[in-house]
Amino acid sequence: MARIALITGGTRGIGAAIARSLKASGCNAAAVYHGNAEKAEAFRRETGIPVFQWDVADFAACAAGLKSAEQYLGGPVEILVNNAGITRDALLHKMTPQQWSEVIATDLTSCFNMCRLSIGAMRERGFGRIINIASINGQKGQFGQTNYSAAKAGVLGFTKALALESAAKGITVNAVAPGYVATDMVAAVPREALARIEAQIPVGRLGQAGEIARLVQFLAADESGFITGATFSINGGQYMI
Template structure:
């Protein structure tokens, strides 16, 4: 039976790698995006994966977007909550707007998406939810109080929701990537990367988006039904939770 997967923030970086990995594992995949229309169009054209635009922080927009996606692909069996933003600032300079934007997308967005697929998963007796958190949700990070709080919240949501879904055949797990070789990390000056970041990573390199994608494929599989409420730390040994 071919399962249907939706990946939020799925047209760039880690999300794109996850979507491609699921497609290659024979899932029927759709991706959500919100901002970069050009990048989304390019990704969808190159991969053949359909894209659907909505803002995950808006519950009504999620409902409408999921309606379109399910009409095209069928009911959602696998949900990967990958969409995320940053609005970094030291706390004494952080504005309510910066706080609310990050909490809205990175935490409330996960609630919105989970809530809208949850009833269907319960009725069908099967579901796989994978929440992409962050190493900074585990250990915190200077200048990212908003981001760290949201990503830590994703882990708490994962653990609680996993308990509610267990008897209904729904697993809920989190992945916490460390430094991954994406566009965001590529914008870090090479000197900072070489002198300050890589020395903190015992394996001595950045992770790849594809490594996160392979972990998602495992968690989404039929055979992963006994793994729920877990947090996978994929960070090269930088932090042990």
């Protein structure tokens, strides 16, 4: 039987590459999106991967959405990829409470929402793969991103604690911390700033979404059951820990 996989933020950028990769590996994959219905529908038509719309920052919306997705997919989620994320950049002394709370809710609280609603079925079945997409900026910090860096650092701690709780039940929980990847989010960075970033990457280029997806596919596999609580840095050598 194909494993059922759900990817949040799964219709664009890194999430879309992950959804494609998991489908190609034989999973019954589905993607969650929030705002851009036009791009989500184009993704569905192109890939044949079903898409579902809800706000991952809203627990009730996650509960209703997950129920609908699992009914459509024919069973509970076995592979959960928490990829949804936003930025609301500002220096802290200019950051609004809304900019702070929106990023924390979408980038960190969403991991609680989706894992809390999925973990019970994984524990009952004795199998689960949870992969949380963090960021290099949650490891090293970033100017103008106290909200984003805090959220992504929180994802790393969340991952380790949930891995400890879940290991005896056959559930692995790992984090992937990408560096700068050629996506729409990075494309929004001013050209001069992006050039400075690229100059700091030892391999001399931005990452590709497919490179992140291949790592996630590996961690999602049945054969990766001895890997849990780990953070995988994939950043071209920009930050080594």
